[in-house]
Amino acid sequence: MARINSPFELEELRKQILSVRDPNKPCITLCAGSACNASGSREVARSLEEEIQKQGLSSTVDIRQTGCHGYCERGPIIVVGPEKICYFQIKPEDIAEIITETIVNKKVVDRLLYVDPATNEKIVHEHDIPFYKNQERIVFGANSSVDPKSIDDYLAIGGYSALAKALSQMTPDGVLQEVKKANLRGRGGGGFPAGVKWEGSRNAPGDIKYVIVNADEGDPGAYMDRSLLEGNPHAVLEGLAIGAYTVGCSEGYIYVRQEYPLAVENIFTAIRQAEEYGLLGENILGTGFSFKVIVHQGAGAFVCGESTALMTALEGRAGEPRPKYIRSNVVGLWGRPSVLNNVETWANVPLIINKGADWFTSIGTETSKGTKIFSLVGKITNTGLVEVPMGTPIKDIIYTIGGGIPGGKKFKAVQTGGPSGGCLPESLLDLPVGFDELTKAGSMMGSGGMIVMDEDTCMVDVARYFLDFLTDESCGKCVPCREGMRQMLKILTNITQGKGREGDIELLEELAETAIEGALCALGKSSPNPFLSTLKYFRDEYEAHVKEKRCPALSCKELISFYIEPEKCKACMTCARKCPSDAIISGKNLIHIVDQEKCTKCGTCFDVCPPRFRAVTKISGVPVPPPIPEEARTIVREKQK
Amino acid sequence: MSEILFEIDGKQVTAKEGMTLLEAAKTVGIKIPTLCYHEKLEPFGGCRLCIVEVESRGWTKLAVSCVYPVEKNIIVRTRSEKVDRIRRMILQLLLAHAPDAFDLQDLAKEYGADKDRFEKEPSFCVHCGLCVRYCDEVKKKNAIGFVDRGIRKEINFIPDIAAKECWNCKECFPLCPTEALQAAFVLVEALAFPAAEAAKG
Numbered sequence: 001m002a003r004i005n006s007p008f009e010l011e012e013l014r015k016q017i018l019s020v021r022d023p024n025k026p027c028i029t030l031c032a033g034s035a036c037n038a039s040g041s042r043e044v045a046r047s048l049e050e051e052i053q054k055q056g057l058s059s060t061v062d063i064r065q066t067g068c069h070g071y072c073e074r075g076p077i078i079v080v081g082p083e084k085i086c087y088f089q090i091k092p093e094d095i096a097e098i099i100t101e102t103i104v105n106k107k108v109v110d111r112l113l114y115v116d117p118a119t120n121e122k123i124v125h126e127h128d129i130p131f132y133k134n135q136e137r138i139v140f141g142a143n144s145s146v147d148p149k150s151i152d153d154y155l156a157i158g159g160y161s162a163l164a165k166a167l168s169q170m171t172p173d174g175v176l177q178e179v180k181k182a183n184l185r186g187r188g189g190g191g192f193p194a195g196v197k198w199e200g201s202r203n204a205p206g207d208i209k210y211v212i213v214n215a216d217e218g219d220p221g222a223y224m225d226r227s228l229l230e231g232n233p234h235a236v237l238e239g240l241a242i243g244a245y246t247v248g249c250s251e252g253y254i255y256v257r258q259e260y261p262l263a264v265e266n267i268f269t270a271i272r273q274a275e276e277y278g279l280l281g282e283n284i285l286g287t288g289f290s291f292k293v294i295v296h297q298g299a300g301a302f303v304c305g306e307s308t309a310l311m312t313a314l315e316g317r318a319g320e321p322r323p324k325y326i327r328s329n330v331v332g333l334w335g336r337p338s339v340l341n342n343v344e345t346w347a348n349v350p351l352i353i354n355k356g357a358d359w360f361t362s363i364g365t366e367t368s369k370g371t372k373i374f375s376l377v378g379k380i381t382n383t384g385l386v387e388v389p390m391g392t393p394i395k396d397i398i399y400t401i402g403g404g405i406p407g408g409k410k411f412k413a414v415q416t417g418g419p420s421g422g423c424l425p426e427s428l429l430d431l432p433v434g435f436d437e438l439t440k441a442g443s444m445m446g447s448g449g450m451i452v453m454d455e456d457t458c459m460v461d462v463a464r465y466f467l468d469f470l471t472d473e474s475c476g477k478c479v480p481c482r483e484g485m486r487q488m489l490k491i492l493t494n495i496t497q498g499k500g501r502e503g504d505i506e507l508l509e510e511l512a513e514t515a516i517e518g519a520l521c522a523l524g525k526s527s528p529n530p531f532l533s534t535l536k537y538f539r540d541e542y543e544a545h546v547k548e549k550r551c552p553a554l555s556c557k558e559l560i561s562f563y564i565e566p567e568k569c570k571a572c573m574t575c576a577r578k579c580p581s582d583a584i585i586s587g588k589n590l591i592h593i594v595d596q597e598k599c600t601k602c603g604t605c606f607d608v609c610p611p612r613f614r615a616v617t618k619i620s621g622v623p624v625p626p627p628i629p630e631e632a633r634t635i636v637r638e639k640q641k
Numbered sequence: 642m643s644e645i646l647f648e649i650d651g652k653q654v655t656a657k658e659g660m661t662l663l664e665a666a667k668t669v670g671i672k673i674p675t676l677c678y679h680e681k682l683e684p685f686g687g688c689r690l691c692i693v694e695v696e697s698r699g700w701t702k703l704a705v706s707c708v709y710p711v712e713k714n715i716i717v718r719t720r721s722e723k724v725d726r727i728r729r730m731i732l733q734l735l736l737a738h739a740p741d742a743f744d745l746q747d748l749a750k751e752y753g754a755d756k757d758r759f760e761k762e763p764s765f766c767v768h769c770g771l772c773v774r775y776c777d778e779v780k781k782k783n784a785i786g787f788v789d790r791g792i793r794k795e796i797n798f799i800p801d802i803a804a805k806e807c808w809n810c811k812e813c814f815p816l817c818p819t820e821a822l823q824a825a826f827v828l829v830e831a832l833a834f835p836a837a838e839a840a841k842g
Contacts, residue, residue: 301790318787323686323708476768476787476794477687480727483734486792487759514730517703517723518689 003278005286007164010155013277017152026061026103027081029144030090033068033227034262036075040091044076047092051099061103064153067143067231067266070385071131074114079126079144086126087112117381117403131382134401136363138371139347140224140387143231148266151273154234160279162350166242167287170353175246176202179349181357183369188214188305188342188447189420189522191368191435194349197339200329201247204337209249211240212333214310214342215256215263218302219418220469222449224373224385225343229256229263232347233270237293239349241280244291247339252293255310257300267295302419302473306521307332307340309475320475321521342447344373364390368434372445378415378452381406388433395429398452409454412553413537417446419466420526422533423459442533458555459538460545464492466530474523480515481524487511488531497558500546505535550621557601560620564605566591566628568615571635575605575616591633596624649717662706662717663691673706673719674728674748676735676818677769682778684708685770690731690748694718703727725752733758735767739819742767765821766796772813772822782806785813785825798826800833 004010030048032041045065052061069077074088080102087098087109094112101107113122114129123129126144146153154160166175180195201209213236217225229236240252256264271293274280282290296314303309304319311333313319324331332338348370352360361369368390374397376386381403388397394414398404405411413423416433422443424431431437435445453462467489476482488511491504512528519525535542544550551559564575564584569591576586583598584605592615594605609616645656649666656665661684666673676688684707691706696716703724706717718724732754736745740756740763749756768787773796776785784802787794798807807826814823 303790318790323684323705325704325709471792474791476789476791477685477770479687479689479731479734479768482768482792482794483737484730487734487737490760510730514727514734518692518727518731520686520689520705 003276005278007168007285010160010164010285014155017156021156024082027064028061028103029064029066029079029081031067031069031075031077031144032065033230034223035068035072036077037262039075041076043092044090044095047095051095055099055104057099057103064147066146067148068227068385069144070137070140070387071382072384073382084126085124086114086129088114131384131401131403134396135387136371136389137387138351138363139344140228140373140385142235143227146232148231148233149269151234151270151277154232158354159234160238162353163238163241163279164285166245166353167285167289172202172246172248175242175353178357179246179352182352182360184345184348184352184360185368185435186341187344187348187372191445194341194345197329197341198243198247200327201337201339204330206336208336209247210333210336210338211243211247211249211252212310212314212338212340213240213252213254213346214305214340215254215260216298216300216305216310217343217447218257218300218305218473219447219449221377221451222375222418222447224375224448226260226263227385228343228347229260230266233267234274235347235350236343237270237274237280239346240293241284241291242349242353243339243341243346245289247337250290250292252291253314253333254293254295255298255304255314256295258297259300264295264297271295302470303475303521303523306523309521310340311338318475320477321523323520344447365432365434365437367436372433372448374448374450376402376450376452379405379409379454379457380452390434391432393430393432394424397433397450398429402452405452405454409456411452412455412457413453413459415451415453415462416449417444418449419470420444420522420529421446421449422529423453423462423537425537442536456553456555458496458551458553459534459541460492461496461556463530463534464489464496467492467527470523470527474527478518478520478524480518481520481527484511484515485527488528492531495542495545496551496556498545498549498556502546504546505542544621548621552620554618554620560601560618561596561624562594562599562601562603562605563617563619563624564592564594564615565617566632568613570613570615572610572613574608574610578604578608580604589635589637591628591635593627645711645713647711647713647715647717650719656711658711660711662693662704662709662711665711666706666719671719675707676744676767677771678707679771679775679816682771682774685774688731688767688769690728692724692727694721694724728752729754737762738764739767739821742819744818764795765819765824767819767821768794769818771816772796775813775816780810780812782810796822796825798829800829803829804834
């Protein structure tokens with residue numbers, strides 16, 4: 001690779017890359033993000049290469065292994081270009097047919113197409129599928145057209161043109177004004193305006209300053225940053241370099257958790273390639289600007305996403321937050337001004353520089369501009385990553401894009417913002433997603449986790465789950481967080497086990513206040529949120545647990561019993577055969593009974609009872625009816641003729 | 642260094658720039674309770690007992706006085722209903738671990754903290770970190786450190802360093818507000834370097 005010495009040479013190289021690429025040449029792109037790899041994408045890739053060779057098509061077909069396309073529910077995904085024919089849930093044995101039919105015979109393989117569950121129609125093209133159609137993938141969209149290990153792929157879609165523009169046509173102040181005008185708010189936690197943060201560092205005294213990428217994403221169920229780093233690492237690097245130029249840094253860090261091996265691998269590759277092209281390193285594009293990027297692999301601790309803890313960890317010490325009342329953009333890493341933004345925030349920067357603040361602010365709400373990538377998981381039909389304009393109603397994300405709740409169940413709540421966020425009930429489904437809208441409703445944007453819960457979810461247990469996660473992930477430095485959470489978790493666990501006492505809710509509220517007011521860092525201060533937000537919208541569930549020893553969602557094991565309704569039981573023996581603890585008293589033509597002493601409440605009987613009978617029920621808060629008398633248990637069947 | 646004028650509990654205070662609220666309060670004889678503070682050590686901000694109310698430009702917030710730098714014209718209240726309530730809760734949480742610690746008992750009396758509010762879990766160490774920081778910052782030996790994190794975090798002597806360094810020092814012992822430190826030392830000594838005591842005669 002030859003070094004590029006000017007913005008002009010960069011454009012020349014881009015033209016050259018594009019000139020040898022035939023837009024009409026068939027190209028098979030395969031999603032090779034972590035989720036798809038887990039569902040067999042690597043095997044598919046291998047058989048793809050073998051088959052292409054076997055059929056002698058190596059020179060006529062391109063293969064591109066890309067990052068995550070977002071529709072993780074249906075992976076591995078293959079898109080055949082140039083027509084963008086989309087095939088889902090591909091197995092290695094499908095490959096021969098795809099190549100013979102679609103590449104050679106120019107025919108669509110019907111059986112691999114997406115079937116719209118609403119209309120039962122088969123959909124050929126990616127952009128017509130409801131999951132994609134209703135998104136606006138300005139940041140995430142490039143994932144499906146670049147191989148993250150190829151800088152040429154990124155250059156082909158205009159990569160590094162924003163950096164070239166900033167360095168050659170704009171002053172650092174000009175870039176800053178553009179980012180401020182765009183009102184880009186941090187996609188990591190509180191939504192602090194990135195431009196204001198940058199300005200603080202820029203104006204802070206000192207010659208040495210740093211820019212840092214926070215890729216320590218650790219919220220349960222969230223993986224947007226991971227997918228961006230894996231799938232489009234150059235976009236993050238480009239944004240970081242632009243930030244460095246603006247603030248006046250010559251050194252930047254990427255703090256990424258080691259549990260993201262593919263992200264680590266791809267970011268190292270991307271840095272090496274960018275350095276070879278002279279897009280990172282000394283005298284970038286001949287403009288005199290020098291910038292070096294160092295990757296730091298963290299051990300994956302949720303608390304290290306907190307800014308001062310992350311910086312302490314970067315300095316080589318245990319990742320514990322520092323008690324400081326001076327912002328880290330003024331006194332940060334090694335006591336120097338440091339701008340810390342998360343992956344998605346940095347990835348937005350090149351777009352703003354290229355397309356302008358006016359374009360960016362045309363998307364979104366009054367106070368939240370641009371788009372946001374959400375990680376849509378839980379009780380949802382289409383699990384995956386979704387990018388929508390700020391202001392999109394939650395309902396649209398869950399129903400139009402997410403396909404609603406599977407299994408005919410009823411929506412109960414959506415948890416947004418990770419452990420520091422909160423649960424929103426059905427009555428708030430029309431709420432537009434935006435930083436301030438979510439905060440006002442008692443939740444938050446956070447990094448964009450969105451966990452959908454259905455009627456079977458117990459909200460007290462949800463609070464207990466998140467508290468359990470946080471007690472594990474807290475650094476343990478300050479008393480309100482370490483000790484307060486220990487007690488909160490104990491009380492919540494007791495409540496879900498039917499050992500709740502009068503006054504527990506009030507004690508939890510007191511502990512919550514101590515954490516909010518007294519804890520050292522944002523993790524501790526927000527640790528009561530899982531409890532507070534569930535209490536706000538689902539107080540009746542807490543009260544039912546404490547006062548009636550009843551779990552309204554029929555979910556808390558200690559508070560439920562399984563019972564077979566005698567008039568519905570057809571003595572089919574299915575539950576008895578599957579019960580792992582021999583707790584079903586049964587017999588041919590004998591109505592079955594659950595032996596409550598033996599029952600471990602695993603729910604197998606409930607799950608296997610044929611839907612046409614639905615004889616097994618869950619009950620909570622009331623005694624189990626006594627077993628029917630022995631003489632009434634025999635079923636007399638009419639003989640079949 | 643410029644002088645900074647502000648108010649603590651109704652008293653006018655003149656402090657030097659860069660001073661913390663806790664230090665400034667001391668100069669005028671106002672006592673703020675602390676557990677993890679030590680004048681020879683870097684502020685830690687872990688126990689949160691020294692929390693106070695700070696009023697600045699009409700806004701009132703809670704701040705931890707051992708790390709909060711003095712500011713011009715602020716009004717500081719070291720006692721208020723809310724401050725006392727939070728201190729009381731912190732004490733109650735700590736008393737579950739070290740119910741017999743004298744410092745905690747004295748403070749409990751002052752703030753009306755109920756030592757039986759939470760179920761006892763006597764682990765004795767209250768994670769003030771005085772021993773760990775003293776050994777690191779003053780003695781530069783690092784013979785004792787924190788291990789693990791969150792609710793599993795504990796102090797521990799590093800046997801090979803402790804075997805060499807601790808016999809002639811033990812300066813951290815009187816710093817410990819509970820008995821946890823000496824217990825931890827005796828334990829690691831018994832398990833890891835009993836020979837050292839024998840050698841000493």
